[in-house]
Amino acid sequence: MKIAFDALPLISDRITGIGWCEAGQTTAIARMYPENEYSYNFFSRKNDEIKLERLRPFSAEGIKPEISHFSGYIYRFASNFLPVPYSAFFGRSDLTHFFNYIVPPCVKGKSVVTVHDMVYKAFPETVRARTKYMLDTGLKRSMKRADLIVTDSEFSKSEILKYFPQHENKLRVVPCGVDGRKFHPAQNPERIPEVKKSLGIEGEYFLYLGTIEPRKNLERLIGGYAQFVAHYGNDAPKLVLAGGKGWLYDSIFAKAQQMKLEDRIIFTKYVPSEDMNELMCGATAFVFPSIYEGFGMPPLEAMASGVPVLVSGAASLPEVTADCAVIIDPYSEESISDGLERLTTDSELRERLSREGIERAKSFSWEKSAEKLYEIYRELI
16 A cells, blocks of 8 residues: 655654654554555655654654645645645655644545644633634534544544544544653653753652643643642652743743742753653643643553653543543642652552553553554554
């Protein structure tokens, strides 16, 4: 087969969860099924070399870049209103997979689209206005164009069917995975102090790693942490909020100031991929109280690293972590505070969650994810 992957999520300067999902699945498929011809398709009006360099770690698995020298932004905007054929920019493939919700018009061959969640419907106030507009105007057509639709969890499947029940027969669940070569218990513990120093972290800490944006429920996390500090005292671990800024993040920073916790809450810069494992392994616990996730890879990566995890009991997160995490009510700062205290004071709990989390994470490999996805490709062709 000739299989093309839309590389848009992989060529931005900061890869988000959608990009890491594509990277994990596509590289595993290319490695496991080398008999096919693979390409990464992307638009590029300028700076080709920068984008090719960003793709290089993934294209090393034998996936060839295919560039169309046209503005991707203009194409995406125009094709949202006019049937500008995708086939005018990229050659025919037996199958093209779009990992970021939207299938453009007139794709030659079969098409698969990944719809990760329905957050723009369930919590529209947490979604960037431009993103919401594009999904409001384009997703219905996109799902109709796709031959099959992939989503990351049973929860997301139920959410999609809530809003688009007509596509039930086209919908398939392919869970994400975790890279065990990248996320594992610390093999070079001497690097942990180096990474902490580079990010301005001293002492023990709770870690959140992800985009700094409203959907991640960070204001309530800060409120719950403030209650925990007031009860536990000055020996409380610090709270590290690591990751790139999303949108509407000002209120999150303001919450830390309002709680007078500027000296205890550390906002780091975007964390390089090569430092993530050490940053996780150095944490007392990983905290992820998000109110809505289609899958939630960061808690799974923390579990694979042997780090105790706290997650909200919302959306797909309990489906991913099962009983290998402390589950809290994401709408209750008291519940968050209680969870932080349990993880701080109960060493047996931390040891159990670390041990069971490692085993749980083994059931979510990118190889298993790729195998399921490849079955879907074969179903179409």
